[in-house]
Amino acid sequence: MRGKAGVSLNGKPISAVFFDLDGTLIDSAPDLIDAMRRLRAELGEPVIEMDKVGMVVSKGGRAMLRAGFPGIAEARVETLLPRYLDLYAQQIALHTRTFDGIDAVLADFDARALPWGIVTNKPERLARSVVAELGLAARSAALVGGDTLAKRKPDPEPLLHAAQLANVDATRSVYVGDDARDIEAGRAAGMRTVAAGWGYLDGEDPRDWGADIVVARPQDLVSALGLD
Template sequence: MQQTRFPQAVLFDLDGTLVDSAPDFIAVINRMRADRGRGAMELADLRPVVSKGARAMLGAGFPGVPASERDAWVQEFLDLYERELGLHGKPFEGVEAMLAALEAHGTAWGIVTNKPEYLARKLMPLLSWDSRCQVLIGGDTLPVRKPDPLPLLHAAQAIGVDASECVYVGDDERDIIAARAAGMPSVVALWGYRLREDDPFAWQGDVLIHEPAELCDAAAWPGVRA
């Protein structure tokens, strides 16, 4: 009889995968817009680009401003975000149950994000994850970031598992590209952020999951059939 088991380790993207951080980011964008004499932006208009990073969010918030000018605002954006960190956003529904299920079955878990490491680390105690997350790699921890596979490989090594025994979960195509290049099974988090034109079915992830709670079942995970 075929058995199923949880992976030895799981690595997660952060924004749009574990945490619905869009409410924090819209507070930042609207503060910047107000400071520049502009009205508020709707959360629904920012949400699709959150996983693309600060420059993409600034592009959505200030579409008429040249990219070269917006780039000079990135540090302001990050400084304001540090003040809003964790005040509005929270884990997606079902994430805590999923993490508890992994822990109950002895699965180590960690985070590989393109968010600056200092911001990701400041968020951990706000979520009570600082003693549970076994490795955290930020976008500036190493010389490269996703979609390069090195951050994923580095995180797996830090946990002490082979990449083939570690699953990566993310909501953006670069997450799946990085996992594939690392030889790591992948889960496409369909509950996350993506542009209307994005086609997650074309990313060639190993499995596509609609809700975090589905991952409380060992059979939902890729590459874990014994």
């Protein structure tokens, strides 16, 4: 599941790599699914299979509520969302871990003094909490959440803001994500884009998103960026 090898930046070195969070850097599905189970129990709803919730983690809390409460009205989605996020915040990193291979990638970037950051549609308070719990906060050059600005992905503004925070040139940066809107946002920001083939794809083919390259595993990311 890979496209052409190497990301071309017109002969210029990469100045930073930015990542989506859920489904790209971290496997947060177990804790998000557990919060959904607790919400259903709190509301007196019967136990159901939660596989579909895990498949749409990258599409946000509303999509997860639609999966966790099949047939739910949109008005009830909005009503339940704050409570769902509160339940999730209570146990935000009980089972959440970085994906296999990500720690080595980040260590490689740190050794090269290559800045990396996070741009997510997850609310900033939740993003900062889970990143801190996983010991990544002090190492990240920027963290932009879904409510940090008035706009969120697929708008490019969060990515451009992250580049400003990291004091790097967006056009010499790379964005890695596991959803089509990640690639749309990265391209609109002038960044090179990498589709993460290891994320929560929900049956989608990341080769359809128009990314510069598709990488099947985190372990392949350094070489795919042309850094080895």
